[in-house]
Amino acid sequence: MGSSRFRSSSRRSTQSETDHQLGFLIPRISRKYRSLSFDSGLRLIVSLSDNQSFESPTRLVMSSSVPNSDRKIVTGPAGYILEDVPHFTDDFPDHPTYPNPLQDNAAYSVVKQYFVDEDDTVPQKIVVHPDSPRGTHFRRAGPRQRVYFEPDDVLACIVTCGGLCPGLNTVIREIVCGLSYMYGVKRILGIDGGYRGFYAKNTIHLDLKTVNDIHRTGGTILGTSRGGHDTTKIVDSIQDRGINQVYIIGGDGSQKGAAAIFKEIRKRGLKVAVAGIPKTIDNDIPIIDRSFGFDTAVEEAQRAINAAHVEATSFENGIGLVKLMGRYSGFIAMYATLASRDVDCCLIPESPFFLEGPGGLFEFIDKRLKESGHMVIVIAEGAGQDLLAESMEESTTLKDASGNKLLQDIGLWISQRIKDHFAKKMTLTLKYIDPTYMIRAIPSNASDNVCCTLLAQSAVHGVMAGYNGFTVGLVNGRHTYIPFYRITEKQNKVVITDRMWARLLSSTNQPSFMKQDKIHSNQLVGEPGTMKW
Ligand code: F6P
Numbered sequence: 001m002g003s004s005r006f007r008s009s010s011r012r013s014t015q016s017e018t019d020h021q022l023g024f025l026i027p028r029i030s031r032k033y034r035s036l037s038f039d040s041g042l043r044l045i046v047s048l049s050d051n052q053s054f055e056s057p058t059r060l061v062m063s064s065s066v067p068n069s070d071r072k073i074v075t076g077p078a079g080y081i082l083e084d085v086p087h088f089t090d091d092f093p094d095h096p097t098y099p100n101p102l103q104d105n106a107a108y109s110v111v112k113q114y115f116v117d118e119d120d121t122v123p124q125k126i127v128v129h130p131d132s133p134r135g136t137h138f139r140r141a142g143p144r145q146r147v148y149f150e151p152d153d154v155l156a157c158i159v160t161c162g163g164l165c166p167g168l169n170t171v172i173r174e175i176v177c178g179l180s181y182m183y184g185v186k187r188i189l190g191i192d193g194g195y196r197g198f199y200a201k202n203t204i205h206l207d208l209k210t211v212n213d214i215h216r217t218g219g220t221i222l223g224t225s226r227g228g229h230d231t232t233k234i235v236d237s238i239q240d241r242g243i244n245q246v247y248i249i250g251g252d253g254s255q256k257g258a259a260a261i262f263k264e265i266r267k268r269g270l271k272v273a274v275a276g277i278p279k280t281i282d283n284d285i286p287i288i289d290r291s292f293g294f295d296t297a298v299e300e301a302q303r304a305i306n307a308a309h310v311e312a313t314s315f316e317n318g319i320g321l322v323k324l325m326g327r328y329s330g331f332i333a334m335y336a337t338l339a340s341r342d343v344d345c346c347l348i349p350e351s352p353f354f355l356e357g358p359g360g361l362f363e364f365i366d367k368r369l370k371e372s373g374h375m376v377i378v379i380a381e382g383a384g385q386d387l388l389a390e391s392m393e394e395s396t397t398l399k400d401a402s403g404n405k406l407l408q409d410i411g412l413w414i415s416q417r418i419k420d421h422f423a424k425k426m427t428l429t430l431k432y433i434d435p436t437y438m439i440r441a442i443p444s445n446a447s448d449n450v451c452c453t454l455l456a457q458s459a460v461h462g463v464m465a466g467y468n469g470f471t472v473g474l475v476n477g478r479h480t481y482i483p484f485y486r487i488t489e490k491q492n493k494v495v496i497t498d499r500m501w502a503r504l505l506s507s508t509n510q511p512s513f514m515k516q517d518k519i520h521s522n523q524l525v526g527e528p529g530t531m532k533w
Contacts, residue, residue: 102143141479154183155242159194162251164224167292167293167443168224176188178457192204193222218440250279251280255487275462285492287482296447301378311431317427321379321431323379323411323436329491329493330349333346343377343508379411418430496512
């Protein structure tokens with residue numbers, strides 16, 4: 001629902017031009033321009049400080065595999081862009097609305113302004129220059145004055161997909177509590193065992209009683225699985241059961257699945273809302289500040305690092321080596337290292353390293369052992385996979401049911417390589433600790449419980465307010481509704497040319513292991529990761 005103050009591009013148009021890429025264009029002009037505006041065809045008009053102006057030759061959209069017709073871009077003055085999410089009224093302009101029951105809710109009666117202003121949006125980037133364009137924004141989450149469902153008509157379902165993550169049960173619990181307490185919804189189903197549960201299993205009845213204590217345990221009471229996404233069968237099941245609200249808790253693969261379900265629902269003209277709650281312990285979902293469960297993982301990793309430190313300091317030339325999760329992104333390893341102070345070396349997938357020769361890992365281990373007699377190494381599971389692959393006679397390209405490359409155990413491999421290298425030089429004791437599944441199987445900590453609760457409430461508010469086909473996420477500390485495609489088009493990674501990685505290197509005082517010529521190569525320069533501390 002675009003505000004009247006801003007221009008909204010047509011919602012279901014058939015535009016097919018090849019267009020400029022916003023991220024490419026804005027940095028080039030941002031230092032020189034005086035004002036930015038858009039014409040009704042989404043052409044960018046740039047006025048330069050020397051009184052000249054030009055307009056982009058074609059309509060301005062992001063580049064990605066998502067067609068323009070599936071995007072809802074709203075533009076405003078000074079380069080303001082809202083990447084909006086679909087709304088029930090896009091497809092059903094005459095859909096009935098009802099007053100939000102929260103207006104009679106005792107909890108909300110004390111709030112000065114119960115309902116979120118329709119024009120409230122949240123900027124994606126908060127570090128700006130005086131001459132920066134206003135840039136991309138997302139719709140602010142929260143309750144709206146009118147809702148698009150009557151409580152008695154709602155049949156909601158919740159599904160958890162992919163690997164485990166601390167906080168899954170809290171999100172399930174808080175969706176049930178939010179629907180029940182805030183909106184008076186009584187009929188809520190759990191889908192058993194991930195996407196395939198829609199068509200292969202019976203549903204689970206969820207109410208306030210069944211979810212009361214579930215946040216105290218790890219895992220998911222609904223069960224989960226990888227794969228099993230059959231869009232037609234899933235939407236058939238939604239239609240047959242009369243479900244009209246679908247809450248999908250899952251990682252990027254599952255959110256892509258949610259987008260496919262939403263598309264099919266729209267194609268069939270069903271009045272069904274689909275909302276995603278992003279889940280990844282690796283914190284590899286872009287745009288959002290952090291994903292639930294990440295904080296718990298970093299905290300729990302401390303126990304393994306402490307054990308590694310105790311082992312290392314108790315033996316002559318002791319090394320404690322801890323493997324942490326992080327298939328493509330090293331956030332858990334990086335933050336666990338920064339939190340601990342006992343880690344001497346942190347290795348992540350984004351930062352290439354080598355073992356032998358000057359500047360390599362073996363040289364650093366030798367130096368650190370000589371200096372302090374012990375050391376702790378933290379390695380993310382996706383780090384050094386290139387080295388491991390090189391050393392193997394046969395390369396493997398096996399994938400799991402979610403399409404993720406199956407990784408070799410870098411922890412075991414590197415432990416053996418270190419032992420072999422130092423065998424003839426010194427007495428060395430290396431203890432390898434792999435706490436990965438222990439970390440993700442625990443319940444969420446206090447801070448993640450807050451995060452899960454607010455995400456669940458935001459999802460419920462958005463669905464009740466008629467927003468559809470969105471993911472909820474914290475952006476710069478504010479809850480927002482983000483189009484599915486924005487969180488699935490790429491992964492959030494540690495950018496090793498960013499200040500955060502430099503802070504880690506300064507904290508551990510480890511070498512970067514990078515060859516100088518690579519430091520400023522395109523391969524290593526990317527968008528800063530979305531961790532904002
Ligand atoms: O998807 C996130 C993740 O935590 C990865 O870091 C890890 O490799 C993977 O899950 C393992 O999950 P599973 O063994 O269940 O496939």
